[in-house]
Amino acid sequence: MAWEFTDDRGVTVRSEHRPQRVAAYLRAGAGLADLGVVPVAVFGSGHDGDRPDPAKWGPDAPASVPYLGAAGALDEERLLSERPDLIVDVTYDGKHAYAVDDGAAERAHLPVVALSVAGEVPQARLLERFAELAVALGGRAEEGADRLAAAEERLRSAVLRAPGVRVLALSPAGEERVHLARPLAWPELRRLVDLGVRLTDPGEEGGVNWRTTGWGKAVGLTPDLVLSDARGNAEQPAALAHLPAWRTLTAEAPVLPWNPELPCSRRAVAAFLERLAGALEGLARPA
Template sequence: MSGPVLARRGFLAATAGLAALALPGCGGQRPAAAPGSTAQGSTAGPWTFTDDRGEKLDLPRRPARVVAQVGAAAALWDFGVRPVAVFGPHKLADGAKDPQVGNVDITKVEGLGNVWDEFNVEKYISLQPDLLVSSMYVKGALWYVPEKSKATIEQVAPTVGIQLTGRSASQVIGRYEELAASLGADMKGVAEAKDRMRAATAQLARFKDLRVLLMSGGADAMWVVNPPEYPDIVHLTENGLNVVKPDKVDEGGFFQTLSWENADAYEADVILHDTRTQALKPEEMKAKPTFADLPAVKAGQLYPWRAEAPFSYQGYAGFLEELVANLEKASKLP
């Protein structure tokens, strides 16, 4: 793995040879789908879906047993799809739910892996899945599907990839909505959440005079994110928010790495900080003198950036409502 995928992994994921395992044969009994799970009602009849790799799936029946990367699972869950298993960060060290998994009830799904490059292929095979779903930051690379076991994983069940980069959040949400609908999701609460997201989005242009910088903090460096590469930030900029764009980005294009000594490289009225578990907390970043001295930090205009809000109307309604409430407290700085 190299180039933009490595860059993305280093920022977002915090830093087995199982091909010989027998794949399920045609004759064995399949596990029953969980009640009220992936497909609501009958799975009879053909199913077709074209993913963002341009791969068209034509199956004799609608998938009922879906396995999903946590970001994809969080989106699908809000539309009413109930995966049978997830992979990627879903459980914290203390056993609590990782925020990245959204509203997914992790007590009701199997976990196939919780960190980068961890995927229990043997357990995956035993689940006899109908479909695997994951987002993609780089086209063709399913997020959190390990390269070392990719070939085996793709033999077990068809896969769907939903592209994130180069799109706005509303476009990504729309794709998950299409996929969920095709899987027979009940769409409960979707219309109300869509209205909430629309209303919060309409408020963003009120804050066009504020310079907003989005960043993540690490032990030895901070990263200033590059707006065009993030669906959530594309949504913000397309709807009137003035987001700082770094002058120079690292390989891969997702962000610019700065030493903490250069934390003042860009002027900002508001700083939104990455809230995921691998990122430094505000009090930890404020221990860095150059960061603590930033005008936005001194003014108390340091607010959360929910960097991986689920790509659903529910997920983005909450994200945008919180952001608008925080921006209402901010003012332009000298």
């Protein structure tokens, strides 16, 4: 039976048989694994190193899946040795796959499916598309749906019990700089806004997804809760403990790990919403 799937670039991949061996970008592969499609190999992006980033691969990802390296340093010989028949990636611009090099895919004669994780894509649509791909690859679609619905309801309730709490999402870039996230540039953050979370916008200056600035700007926004980038390419709280601005920022604001590249599955999103709801519940005013 013929198999085909049209990705979010408008590219249709066709095969005589359903692909059985998928190589995937870490984030995409973690989402597929949650939906019953375990990749035969995974690879990173240009931000990654020689080991898989735990934030992208997820704490429950199968340890036996080999990591082929990051974009630009992808071990093409190893890729071929795993005998994949499909590569799954993400796209931010709707035109190009993000992590896999076009040349590497062409040299390996492997088709690429890329699903959009751009900021304007509603999170529900993002998750739906990965579920559609998982089903097309023989996986399951509804894994985590009930848990996600319950997590969203819990978060709505937590917001109502902690009115006015200001939440700032950021990615530490060292002692001098910090990237402040634009809430509407990330599907996950946009969904938090939809659920009532008061996310702080860092202002118009800077790039599309982030405003890169000094720590003084972050301190001046006086958040009540900080979402700090948990990925390996960001500075982590333990490395910032000596920084006066970080100590001031977090003196009264709890810090919650935030992954801008969550595994693309309902279960992963639900787990994050549960943690955020718990943090807001801790900030709730006494009844």
